[in-house]
Amino acid sequence: MKNRFLNLKTLSLACTALLLTVSCSDDPDSPVIEEEKEDSSRWITVAAARMGDNPGDGNGGTLIYSISSDDAKAPSVSIEPFDNGFIVPSNRTARLQASEDGSTIFNISYAGDTGGNYSKYTVNGGQNFVQTGTGVSIAEYVGTAPRWIKLFDGDNTGAAVYVSTVNEVDDNGTPNDLLDDTYFRTDATIGVVTLDLVNSTINNFEEHNIALSPELEAQGYYIGRIDMPTLNAAGDKLYIGASIRKVDPATTERESDFERLGSQTIVLDYPSLLNPTVIASSVGYGDTNGYRSINAFEYNGSVYQANQNDPEGSRILKIGANNQYDDSYDFNLDEALGVQDAYILAWRPAANGKGVLAYRHAGSVEGAAGAQGFFALIDLNAQTATKIDAIPYEPDFYLFQYQGFAVDGTEIFVTQAPVGKNGNIYAIETETGEVTKGAELVNVEGSHYIGTF
């Protein structure tokens, strides 16, 4: 009996110890990482996208970290945004915008409880981003996953858009008879909101029903997705990129393989956001709504707009000062780069009409997260594009989610890091094509970098 009691005591002690094992978090307060900047230099904010479930999905958080443009160009500098960065409050990959001088970062939270909330941060270097201004949300106008862009009007205005569609069917007065029902069109209702970035208030909001021609509508064509609002040079029209979709009129089911229309853009009066019209290109046949980075830019009085999913390869299209497509301008990337199925993932011209373009093509290797990406140096006037060979391209170099190109005069900064591998910032002098390898970007497993701001 005595023996048994001893056993019991030992056992119960052991068990109590087990029961009381509660995990302790070892979270010593680390010092704030600081970065410094000379007055002659500007901040370059690097954006990094952490892996969520899958390598390269970028769903594990968007982190930003700022260094001076001098440091950005110094290969001796090494930065670790994944360890030391600021996590932008956005449930899915944040869509970031920066002021032209790089001193302010603008964000509208994408999805989640704060989806649609606008916030801005003063860039103080390193992980130090100070939120300024009051909160405002555009969720009630364009949803909690808004597609928004900062307009090029001196960092004053942001614009976001939304489209919802509904099929219109004529039941011929017999709601229960299927065979005499006819589809006649899909109605697209768009919402456009403009946001005062300085005072954090809503400027304007308008809704419109957007129609294509009756012939196209009868075939099932409609505007299914819109994005990338861009101001024209005169500042009196807003262009909105569009993706054309199609249903089968016989069944109202969406089709995936259909004859593509000329690239379309919605044009609104600005700032009233009234009088919508749709313009179409007879040169390009792809979508003009881009993905996550700005897809259209004003240069020299015209707006240059990239398209995607063009059967002949991506193009840069031109919308002239008359607010119509200039079909005499045909800048085809397949031809300019000498590749097949070029696809513009992101791009950005400097003020000189020369810029950097991220693309993939039929020859891209299928890497960890998707098709391998490349950078090219382009010239909007000469309609030339040249792959930048000074940047290393690995199969896992993935640019689909690429968002930002910081522009400092004629110099453009890009991030280069394959999924899960370290890389570098590269500064490209667009005038000369000279490429400077800059600061090292330390990566973590499954993650990648999505640009500079």
Added chain:
Amino acid sequence: MKTYLTSIFLLLFSLFGYSQNGHLYGEIAFNNDEPVLGAQVVLRGGNIERMTSSGIDGEFAFKNLPYGTYTIETHSLEAKPHTIEAEINAVEQTLKYVLEITEFQDLDEVHLRTKTQKEKIEDEGFAVNVIETKEVSQRNIQTTELLNTTVGVKIRQNGGLGSQAQFSLNGLSGSAVRIFIDGIPISIYGSSFSVNSIPTSMIKRIEVYKGVVPGYLADDALGGAINIVMHKGTKSNFNASVSFGSFNTIQASVNGLYRFDDSGFTVKASIFNNYSDNNYKVWGRSVVDKGLGGVQTPIVARRFNDAYRSTGGMFQVGYTNVKWADQFFIGVTGSDDFKEVQHGTFMTTTPYKDRFLESDALLANLTYQKKDLFTKGLDVNINGAFGKRNRNVNDTVAKAYSWTGEPAIDFKGDEYDYSWGSQQEGGPTLATIKRNVASIRTGVSYGINRHHKFVFNHFYSGIDREDSDALKSLLENTFVGTRDLDKNILSLTYELNAFNNKLKANLFGKYYQQKTVNIDPFINSSTGQLEDDVTSANNKDEGYGFAISYALTPTISILTSAEKAVRLPDEIEVFGNDGDNVIANPSINPESSENFNLGFRFGAFRIKKHAFTISTNLFTRNIKDRIGLPIETSLNVNDETIFYENQGSGTSKGYEASLDYSYNNNFKFNFNISQFELKIVNRGVEIDVPNTPFDTMNAGLSYGFSDLFQKNTRLNLYYNLYYTGEFSYIVPQGSNTVGDDFFKVPEQLAQDFGLSYSFPNEKVVMSFDIKNIFDKPVYDNLSIQKPGRAFYLKLNYFINKF
């Protein structure tokens, strides 16, 4: 696993070789089917007089008896004395008989017997918790709350009464966890008859099997199963209860059973009604009122579109304890619910108004149970239900509302409508899903003798669904494809009981077969007629496992179990979803997982009036071929060619432990803790799964006073504490990042207090509960606040004798 199997079989053969002359094995049950524990059994005959007492299963044995005739007298506190004659003329003689329960029983003894049932299941070697509802059914406690305090179980709810709940067992959740009512999947009843709505008074007990699921509950449950066992008693009884509480919560239920003792004809009925406004207070970063220009003012708001009502009932007629059946019932189950929806997946700055869900179900059910059918040891158990269930989503109001509950104003100061024409983005809807559902489970077991038993189980479940939306044209509704799913699961179990009940082993194999059918209407271009394009996919797989318990000493047991578990792809994973542009992948493989549990139980140790038990379980789950969607890339973002695929592996490992202590059977303390880590590997990269509560602890205290204000009364006091550790909505970040707090789901610590008072005649029990005494903000999910402090009062009325 193979080595385990070999050793089991070796053990089995050694047992067959062990026998001698004249053993008598007896088994005693009460006339309500419960085994008789601790009855005194006296055997007399010739010169022999021996005495023993019956064990947990009502079993007893007299060994090495000379052939001859004996008289056996049985005395139990709870039954009338019983005498029977038995003749020993074989090496092994078995004897089964029934004791008639006496009229005077006090409640404590009934309680003791039900606890035996609990221990019996927990002794089989599975990682199982058996939750008894007898005591809590008198209190203001929901079934979900009860499950949530069970070790290893975590329920995450999106709000108050009736809100959407997600179950997790040792870290596996979603479709990895299957929930049953008496072995029938709860999903066939829909949301109107669910863990959220069934009153605890209709439930006898809940069995929670973690990782390894016995053959009699076979389904494609990758992570475990929860079985809600309804009352099966055959004694006439009636009880009614009504509860009132905060947020205008009213819950009422009535249960009754009447048995005509002469014919055995039995009528059973239960009805319930639950209602709550769920208008509890919320605050936080998204609870704002918006003014001119969209300027936001944080407010404390009451939820204003969150009411919930569920009504349902069950009516059964049949026979009990008759020659041809222990239980035979046919009946109907009907239910109906209504749930307003205050917000989507998250609490945003744009709360919903007048969006609601409705569902109803009407099913016929059949129950047949018979022990010793045709021959001794052959038990048959059939449970089935079939019928229809419907679900509607209603969202047609375009007007925007503020968290104040009033119409919201836009930046210009005007009331406005959402451009998408509904509360939730995506447009107005009156979507209806109609389902025909059927499920039947058949179990046949044959006990060769006290040591060996075989159990065969067949489970069928079928669903066909039809979707439509009254706001869409016939043309659009017609061409929405429909999906049927039929599932058959067979299992064979061998149960071994050896070394005087010290060793219990359970070996099982499961065979899974599932057929999914896709029906896509089209107009035949040559005939102009509507035709169906029918495609189908068939998935088959096998699984197997075991559970072993071994009692090293009467107070120390090892419980170990393992299973290769399977989850078959559901119809969306096979056929995709037109609306989400996901196409079919008929060659997709099932998910599978190797699950292991190793548990110890120490106790119950009794030292004077102290008694305590400690249980622990260590577990691992190794999941393969996880089913998921590929990531969005430039290649698939604009086309419709994505499909579900088998992606990678995952592991969950951790431990759980619980301590139960009681003093004088009156002061009780229990504590449990569960911790685990959950990782997945996709394309060779391992990550910690975010948005998962890894640490949970629960503690409870109770104390009873007898004869406090009057004679024959009892006052019980209860205190409970619930803790869930902080976790992050997104994957773990770097060591020195800032801004992490935005994604944190803060630590939850809630404390409840309750008391119940039973009046002298034991016909009335009144209980009072305060939940979340300190009014702490509690969150299961990012930013979705659950109710604060709440008060509930409940009255129960019982009649046990007619």
